[in-house]
Amino acid sequence: MTATSAPRRAAAPPATGGGPAPARPLPWLLPVLFFIGLFYLWPIIDALRLAFTDASLLDREANFSLDAIGAMLGSAALGTVLRNTAVFTLGSVFGQLLLGLAIALLVVRGERNNLRGMLVLRTLVLAAWVIPGIANGVIWQMLFSEAPFGAINSTLRLVGIPPVAWLSNPDNAMMSAIIATVWQGTAYSMILLYAALRSIDDTLYEAAAVDAATPWERLWFITLPELRGALLVNAILIVIMTLNTFDVIISLTGGGPGRATEVLALYAYNTVFYNFDLAGGSVLSILLMAISLTLAAIVAMFLPRSGRP
Amino acid sequence: MSELVLDGISKSFGDTEVVHGIDLTVAENEFVVLVGPSGCGKSTTLRMVAGLEAISSGELRIGGERVNDRSPGERDVAMVFQNYALYPHMSVAQNIAFGLRRRKLSRAERDAAVLEVAKLLEIEPLLDRRPRALSGGQRQRVAMGRAIIRDPQVFLFDEPLSNLDARLRLQMRLEIKRLHARKPVTTLYVTHDQTEAMTMADRVVVMNEGRIEQAGPPMEIYRNPRTRFVAEFIGAPAVNLFDARLTGGSDDGLWIELADGTRLSVPASRRAGCESYAGQPVVFGLRPEDIVIEAGDGPVAPVQMVETMGAETLAYLGFGGTEACARLTGDSVPSRGDQVHLRLGLERMILIDPTTDRVIGAA
Numbered sequence: 001m002t003a004t005s006a007p008r009r010a011a012a013p014p015a016t017g018g019g020p021a022p023a024r025p026l027p028w029l030l031p032v033l034f035f036i037g038l039f040y041l042w043p044i045i046d047a048l049r050l051a052f053t054d055a056s057l058l059d060r061e062a063n064f065s066l067d068a069i070g071a072m073l074g075s076a077a078l079g080t081v082l083r084n085t086a087v088f089t090l091g092s093v094f095g096q097l098l099l100g101l102a103i104a105l106l107v108v109r110g111e112r113n114n115l116r117g118m119l120v121l122r123t124l125v126l127a128a129w130v131i132p133g134i135a136n137g138v139i140w141q142m143l144f145s146e147a148p149f150g151a152i153n154s155t156l157r158l159v160g161i162p163p164v165a166w167l168s169n170p171d172n173a174m175m176s177a178i179i180a181t182v183w184q185g186t187a188y189s190m191i192l193l194y195a196a197l198r199s200i201d202d203t204l205y206e207a208a209a210v211d212a213a214t215p216w217e218r219l220w221f222i223t224l225p226e227l228r229g230a231l232l233v234n235a236i237l238i239v240i241m242t243l244n245t246f247d248v249i250i251s252l253t254g255g256g257p258g259r260a261t262e263v264l265a266l267y268a269y270n271t272v273f274y275n276f277d278l279a280g281g282s283v284l285s286i287l288l289m290a291i292s293l294t295l296a297a298i299v300a301m302f303l304p305r306s307g308r309p
Numbered sequence: 310m311s312e313l314v315l316d317g318i319s320k321s322f323g324d325t326e327v328v329h330g331i332d333l334t335v336a337e338n339e340f341v342v343l344v345g346p347s348g349c350g351k352s353t354t355l356r357m358v359a360g361l362e363a364i365s366s367g368e369l370r371i372g373g374e375r376v377n378d379r380s381p382g383e384r385d386v387a388m389v390f391q392n393y394a395l396y397p398h399m400s401v402a403q404n405i406a407f408g409l410r411r412r413k414l415s416r417a418e419r420d421a422a423v424l425e426v427a428k429l430l431e432i433e434p435l436l437d438r439r440p441r442a443l444s445g446g447q448r449q450r451v452a453m454g455r456a457i458i459r460d461p462q463v464f465l466f467d468e469p470l471s472n473l474d475a476r477l478r479l480q481m482r483l484e485i486k487r488l489h490a491r492k493p494v495t496t497l498y499v500t501h502d503q504t505e506a507m508t509m510a511d512r513v514v515v516m517n518e519g520r521i522e523q524a525g526p527p528m529e530i531y532r533n534p535r536t537r538f539v540a541e542f543i544g545a546p547a548v549n550l551f552d553a554r555l556t557g558g559s560d561d562g563l564w565i566e567l568a569d570g571t572r573l574s575v576p577a578s579r580r581a582g583c584e585s586y587a588g589q590p591v592v593f594g595l596r597p598e599d600i601v602i603e604a605g606d607g608p609v610a611p612v613q614m615v616e617t618m619g620a621e622t623l624a625y626l627g628f629g630g631t632e633a634c635a636r637l638t639g640d641s642v643p644s645r646g647d648q649v650h651l652r653l654g655l656e657r658m659i660l661i662d663p664t665t666d667r668v669i670g671a672a
């Protein structure tokens with residue numbers, strides 16, 4: 001084994017990419033490794049360790065135990081929570097991608113036609129993004145409020161539509177949570193897709209125009225294929241961000257009514273900070289991470305590989 | 310009938326007009342090359358024909374119909390872009406077939422059409438590839454295939470060869486011409502390369518600063534330029550221009566006096582056009598091939614530099630108070646420092662009025 005691989009390695013050309021690799025890469029990587037280790041790896045390892053204990057928030061004297069794992073994975077709530085998480089994530093991600101793409105297309109279109117106000121539009125959309133999630137939840141709670149002054153319901157009443165139980169009806173609450181998340185997260189998709197749209201070669205559209213392509217054909221044959229990479233990267237990022245979202249929900253619905261909007265991140269948070277079950281929370285966090293990684297890996301498989309379109 | 314007519318076409322970007330009232334008719338199946346220096350408005354003109362740029366004023370007619378207000382897709386023109394603009398996510402075959410999607414063709418008919426075009430352009434083996442996996446010349450052919458298959462009324466090219474290396478450019482130049490001979494289409498071709506213009510065109514249109522300077526068959530433009538700009542722009546190496554003065558009266562003949570005192574007798578055939586300029590300064594122009602080294606009683610000039618190119622030799626001579634380029638054919642190559650006798654083809658000289666920069670005696 002070693003005998004065959006050694007000469008092959010010797011015959012291999014010097015490392016690809018720019019320039020020769022430094023003779024000893026370790027010193028160069030050390031600072032990065034240090035920070036990644038300190039802020040990412042260490043907490044993950046610690047959570048993994050805690051998952052195999054009976055630690056609680058009040059009593060950090062932890063002994064090895066598999067009880068937490070059994071209790072969490074066997075818990076009756078987990079099924080509901082996972083289903084909520086799936087609905088919430090899918091809804092939010094598709095909503096953000098579609099709306100972000102739509103606004104980005106609009107902005108680019110407007111800029112091409114020298115329309116005024118495109119910068120303002122972009123800034124407005126971006127403003128939603130810098131609002132903290134908690135504040136966003138509070139804002140939407142006021143908008144969705146079912147009291148007489150609730151912004152959306154009073155508008156609906158003006159146009160003669162009966163009020164909607166946005167937050168108190170378990171069937172609507174998830175939709176409301178998704179709307180609030182999409183509203184905030186759209187900016188992120190918009191900016192990413194806007195940049196990608198701007199980098200598409202204009203002459204492709206000119207060639208298509210000469211070929212009598214309709215707007216739909218342009219979108220289908222040029223824009224979407226050219227955006228594929230950006231859309232997928234965007235999807236990976238917002239899937240992970242959305243899976244980890246609980247700040248909007250906590251201030252909007254608190255996970256209710258009942259468990260109607262309790263997603264995995266919120267469930268983990270509640271387990272630790274309401275039930276003081278540190279070990280259980282760690283189990284859920286590890287589960288969340290595993291789901292994130294799996295989904296990211298699946299989406300990444302569709303990424304265009306380098307050297308191939 | 311697919312005549313292309315530009316009738317007083319102008320283009321303004323904001324307050325600046327960059328194309329000033331172009332009048333040009335491209336006859337059916339004619340190959341017209343629009344040539345001019347960078348920034349003179351060639352692309353803008355072509356893009357107005359394609360419909361990619363709005364026409365500020367004037368009328369554009371294709372096949373007798375006014376098309377100013379039609380979108381590019383409704384004008385039945387095909388365009389080959391400088392960077393080819395192939396759809397990167399489609400195969401070569403799909404790229405070529407794209408223009409056919411509106412025609413109600415069966416799959417077999419479409420494939421047959423694509424194959425026919427691919428055969429014409431010799432790109433059959435590439436049909437399944439993506440544009441990224443093609444060389445520049447191959448992309449060029451695909452771009453042409455995409456245009457040809459639509460069988461449009463008018464073909465537009467915007468510097469299609471400028472991204473290719475010199476050898477390939479030569480080859481594609483020939484190939485486009487051959488293709489046009491086999492499958493004639495009304496064609497407007499833009500380039501800044503005067504050689505391309507000369508070699509490819511049925512008719513050359515020289516543009517300068519948003520105006521047509523002169524239009525005509527290549528040899529006409531070359532031999533009888535109307536302005537100093539055209540004389541200098543067309544021809545490589547460029548025409549030799551000397552500051553000179555016309556002297557002499559009607560009895561003693563007419564003479565061209567160069568800055569270094571050389572006196573050249575104006576041949577009888579050319580006298581009529583320029584007699585009225587006697588006593589005035591002129592710019593005297595002579596193409597490099599009209600300067601020949603030959604023993605005789607012609608003027609003597611020192612050879613300052615020699616460039617051998619195989620079939621011909623360029624000799625740079627100290628003549629007329631400046632440096633003149635002579636294009637020599639044949640095997641006797643002078644060497645630097647030689648004093649040589651010149652024979653000048655004065656019947657073909659170009660005389661320019663320096664106050665107007667127009668060629669004296671031109672129509």
Ligand SMILES: Nc1ncnc2c1ncn2[C@@H]1O[C@H](COP(=O)(O)OP(=O)(O)OP(=O)(O)O)[C@@H](O)[C@H]1O
Pocket residue numbers: 322327345346347348349350351352353354501
């Ligand atoms: N969108 C635009 N806005 C303002 N000015 C423009 C625009 N497009 C072109 N121009 C100007 O119009 C003039 C003609 O440009 P054009 O692209 O037609 O030149 P060209 O002859 O094709 O040159 P080249 O050989 O470099 O391609 C230039 O001075 C250019 O700066």
Ligand SMILES: [Mg+2]
Pocket residue numbers: 351352353
């Ligand atoms: Mg141009």
